Amino acid sequence: MAMTVLLTMLVMGLILGFAGTGGSGFIIALLITVFHVPVHAALGTSVAAMVFTMLSGTVSHLREKNVSLRAGAAVGLFGAAGAYAGTFAARLIPADALVVWTASMLFLSGVLIWVRTKMPASAETNHELPAGSRFWVLAAIAGLITGGLSGMFGIGSTPFIQLALMILFRMPLRLAVGTTMMVILPIAFFGGIGYFQAGYIDAALLVQVVAGTMIGSYIGAKFTGRAPRALLRAAMIGTPIAGGLIMLLR
Template identity: 55%
Template sequence: MLLFTMFLMGIVLGFTGTGGSGFIIALLVVAFGIPIHTALGVSLASMVFSTFTGSISHFREGNVNIRIGLAMGGFGALGAYAGTWISSGIDSNRLVWMTGSMLILSGILIWIRTRLAAAKQQDGKDGNPETSPLPMPFWISVMFSGIGTGLLSGVFGIGSTPFIQLALLILFGLSLRQAVGTTMLVITPIAIFASLGFLQNGHFDWLLLLKVTVGTMIGSYVGAKFTKRAPKLILRISMMSVPIAGGLLLLVRNWLLV
């Protein structure tokens, strides 16, 4: 049942093009009774495979800014590893509330991100990866954005996709196409080091990871076939709805248990 559920979840994630670790967390906790800390570690570990293969594909398509991606991902890995130790010290019920709220915020930010991208296209701007629209030196920008998004991933177990993409759009002036591809590269080391942190803290399940990874990878391949066929408005609504639905699922579950 878990493998089949992850297959269906993969179809949704493949269609929306989102990392989806947040909704996976919600399903594992609410539907299958997995402890929240273990769900965080497994969901992040499953992202390692999808983001790694995804970043290779985007690199071949010319959608990745290597310099920004590696620098931001390196700082993000440090923040993610530190975040897992913070997460392990948070009470399970409180962590469910915090993760649920962060997922809802992620959905709102995804909507803002797509609005910004649409405005860029209307203005005829494609973004310049060599200059930053904000007057901040490159290494200060990647350090704060990398560590900040890495901490979010480590503490709450989410991929921080909308946060990373907003930073790439606003701080570095990348186009949406470049922001999407570079985000995959940034998330890969974040997911690796976050997974390592949860593993060292004893919050991990290898068999569960196998089921989640196999199910979502197969489902994502199927779901991606429908992306180009969907109207843009439907796609934007779906991208926003997935993390919000996951967040609400966690919050309602905790509210019913109080």
């Protein structure tokens, strides 16, 4: 079983590194439905694994110049606080309800990305970040909300982060993908701490998930800047929706 988990996570890492979205939700769906991991343990293990996966993917995206360091650091800072608080909310939600809510969030994330990426490309060409206090207010809004969603549902909330970066910070699609991976680093770290304190992290499973997703994420990120926009958009939209379907049809 260990080798099966490892190979499955390698494939998921490729998707996560390429699209920067939906991978963690898909991982949770597979852990629950295929490997029969309890939902809280699946969420905790997935969040903790994201620390290592995002580290690998972020390094790769930095080398490909797909990251806005200033926005990534600011949104990630506020996101870390939101994620830690979100783990306490997750502990109060019954397992069956948490599966339904997590699946619903995956569906919503796919729909939101579809709506945003339907906008004309000309709306995504401004790379200049907001200045002064406006920058920090927008970073706080984006970070606290998306971090809270990540901590509560263990999904990484990557489509929501991408949406926030593309709307609030006017980032083009590829820059939003790479910056999102940097944002999730502190979110996953503090979310993992919260789940660890609650006893919801399976150490052996974590090693298997991390080993597969780190390798896959690093490789997948190499193709983000080279892929046609239509393919990148399809991956961003399709993976969270597929993960939600798997969870609901378990």
